[in-house]
Amino acid sequence: MKSTFNIYSVVVFVLLLFVSCERDNWHHIHGSGPVLTEERDVHPFYDVNISIPARIYFYQSAFPELTIKAQANILDAIETRIRRGELEIGLYNGAGLGKHETIEIYISSATYRNIRFSGSVDGWAETPLNVPEMNIFISGSGTFSGEVYAHYLSSSISGSGKLWLDGEVADQFHTISGSGDIYAFDLESETADIRISGSGKVEISVDDFLYADMSGSGTIYYRGYPDVESHISGSGKIIHINNK
Structure with missing residues (x-):
């Protein structure tokens, strides 16, 4: 009886393993064929949420547009x-990607408010972005580069993401958890609030007031002559670059 039970257990285990493997293979897509271009219908949106590995090109224009090359x-x-003003781009049914040609996505909108990247997503603003406020969220190793003009700009990096920013804002607020980097010497601002947990690095320009909260080994380089308030726990550093 015990032997029969053991054999039954082994058979069930093998079947479950087979089904699991088949499910994983079904969800794992390898690219095939030439790269095609597809335009998709969209209505106005102001938030963008990307969760597939792709190159994203942002444009600011009067009418919303979406073009995908893959x-x-x-x-x-x-x-x-x-949904509720947010353009979501991902894969059906939680599928994953195997080997494939580069995916390129071209996005146009009259304005942008929240931009979210999950995973290995690289984004570029191909036109200057003039908006009331912008919030950039990167989870993973994504990157974003752009010229931004706004009253308020914030970013949140969790992981090893990177930002390259220029333009002009009144206030900027950035948080890094991990080893992310922000390069924003060419982004003029009046105030800046920087919070780093980990080994992140931030380069900023600020005129009036800089607040820094750091735990870990992060570094903040700043240009300008603002009043500075800092709270540092660990080996973090705040360094004035006196060449603005």
């Missing part, structure tokens, strides 16, 4: 939808 079977797997 191999045919990957195009079929890319889901795009707009």
